Amino acid sequence: MISVPIKDIARPRTELVSADPTASLREICQLMDDRRVGCVVIESDERPAGIITDRDIAMEFSGGATLDDLTADDIMHRDPYTISSDDGVFDLCATMAEHGVRRMPVVEGDELAGIVTFDDLVVLLDDELSNLSEVVRTESPPYEEP
Numbered sequence: 001m002i003s004v005p006i007k008d009i010a011r012p013r014t015e016l017v018s019a020d021p022t023a024s025l026r027e028i029c030q031l032m033d034d035r036r037v038g039c040v041v042i043e044s045d046e047r048p049a050g051i052i053t054d055r056d057i058a059m060e061f062s063g064g065a066t067l068d069d070l071t072a073d074d075i076m077h078r079d080p081y082t083i084s085s086d087d088g089v090f091d092l093c094a095t096m097a098e099h100g101v102r103r104m105p106v107v108e109g110d111e112l113a114g115i116v117t118f119d120d121l122v123v124l125l126d127d128e129l130s131n132l133s134e135v136v137r138t139e140s141p142p143y144e145e146p
Contacts, residue, residue: 003088009124010085010106010114018043018112019072021050025060026067028052039103041115042076048105048112050076082107083116089124092116 017031018041028040032054042050052072060075082105083092096104102118 003090005085006083006087006089006092006106006116007085007113009089009120010116011120012114013112016041016105016112016115020044021071021073021076023072024068025057025070025072025075028072029057029067039115039117040072041080041105041112042072043112046111048080048082048107050078051080051103051105052076053103080105084108085113089121093121 017035017037017039019028019031021042021044023031023042031040032038038055039051039053041048042052050072052075056075056077060070081095081099081101083095085106085108092104096102096118104116105112106114106116
């Protein structure tokens, strides 16, 4: 089975939204809002140290904390699941399903190289299905109304 390498579909490092573990949650929220993303990868020495999602923030505040009370280090998921840029999309999907995650930082060696999200995969799948449906339309007789 042929598998597209992650590096061909991942959002590159330049598009990745990341922050330092010492960033306040106010800063994290502002990054998410400014860049219109649902997660921020927390990095240390150019390596993924954690990840924070918009859901993580919402759940944290159900306990009464404020944006200025906490830092990224306080609520991040440490040592996030990652995928190598050379792995294939099938590996990515299997890993996401196994761990129940929607976002995976992409690494080259140990260094952060980008990110792939569930939404990226849905868009990719939609594009591919659209291409396939055009083949079917081209090769099929036209539908006629009765």
